[in-house]
Amino acid sequence: MRRRVRTAPPVWRELLLVVLFYTAYTLTRIILVQDGTGPAFENADQILAAERALGLDIELYLNETLLAVPWLARAANVFYATMHFIVTLGVVVWLYRYRPQHYRWLRTSIMVATGVALLGFWLYPLAPPRFLQHEGFVDPVTALHSLGLYASDASGTLTNQYAAMPSMHAGWALWCGVILVKLAAHKWTKALGAMYPATTVVVILSTANHYVLDAVAGIALVSGALWLSWVLYARCPGPLLVARARVSHRLAQRTGRGAGGGRAAGSPATRCAGRT
Numbered sequence: 001m002r003r004r005v006r007t008a009p010p011v012w013r014e015l016l017l018v019v020l021f022y023t024a025y026t027l028t029r030i031i032l033v034q035d036g037t038g039p040a041f042e043n044a045d046q047i048l049a050a051e052r053a054l055g056l057d058i059e060l061y062l063n064e065t066l067l068a069v070p071w072l073a074r075a076a077n078v079f080y081a082t083m084h085f086i087v088t089l090g091v092v093v094w095l096y097r098y099r100p101q102h103y104r105w106l107r108t109s110i111m112v113a114t115g116v117a118l119l120g121f122w123l124y125p126l127a128p129p130r131f132l133q134h135e136g137f138v139d140p141v142t143a144l145h146s147l148g149l150y151a152s153d154a155s156g157t158l159t160n161q162y163a164a165m166p167s168m169h170a171g172w173a174l175w176c177g178v179i180l181v182k183l184a185a186h187k188w189t190k191a192l193g194a195m196y197p198a199t200t201v202v203v204i205l206s207t208a209n210h211y212v213l214d215a216v217a218g219i220a221l222v223s224g225a226l227w228l229s230w231v232l233y234a235r236c237p238g239p240l241l242v243a244r245a246r247v248s249h250r251l252a253q254r255t256g257r258g259a260g261g262g263r264a265a266g267s268p269a270t271r272c273a274g275r276t
Contacts, residue, residue, distance in 0.1 A: 062206035105233035113225035130208035171218035173200035
């Protein structure tokens with residue numbers, strides 16, 4: 001049992017799971033685009049009104065400040081378009097390879113958070129600030145003719161641009177940062193892990209892609225998913241253990257690895273003792 005806990009699942013299964021999950025995530029975001037954009041802009045007005053009441057409406061200031069430094073704005077556009085995927089995928093691979101004992105619960109946490117986020121995209125469509133030119137926001141991608149996530153009409157039509165609440169840019173960045181700070185061995189890596197979520201939040205606000213409140217929502221969602229997944233995997237509630245033992249036993253029998261598999265998988269207490 002200790003050996004099984006300290007090793008990650010088969011790589012082919014994880015790759016298949018990632019492909020299926022991300023495909024479903026992308027297609028669902030597209031499908032959830034509602035007829036008409038009225039609700040998305042109405043919700044944007046609500047978000048701005050709430051932020052102004054709370055004194056949190058810093059997006060326009062950050063947007064104007066970024067546009068005053070064109071080279072930095074171009075760099076922020078590229079950061080927004082690429083690092084969200086590169087860093088997250090890199091952390092997943094590093095986690096699988098070098099911290100397999102933590103892989104399962106951390107992988108589950110980000111999948112749970114992303115799945116719940118789809119409900120937010122459906123129930124609360126939200127126009128990003130870059131669509132609110134009447135409020136003074138400017139999209140640095142179109143203004144500077146820069147590379148960016150929505151630099152072309154084709155890229156804009158292949159995704160739901162009104163899926164801003166919650167911000168999974170902020171949520172995924174927090175997930176990566178927590179892992180690096182907690183599990184990385186080198187201080188400089190931990191420092192980068194601490195800086196990455198903060199940098200991401202500044203970028204998504206200053207490029208007028210997100211609001212403060214949907215960044216907070218994304219961070220809260222991932223934080224809750226991390227806690228829930230840790231409880232399920234690390235604290236080992238009995239019903240979960242029994243269900244997982246039955247599934248593992250049946251899979252072992254079907255794949256031919258169940259020879260002698262009639263032996264009991266161990267009590268919940270034994271399993272919990274072997275987890276970190």
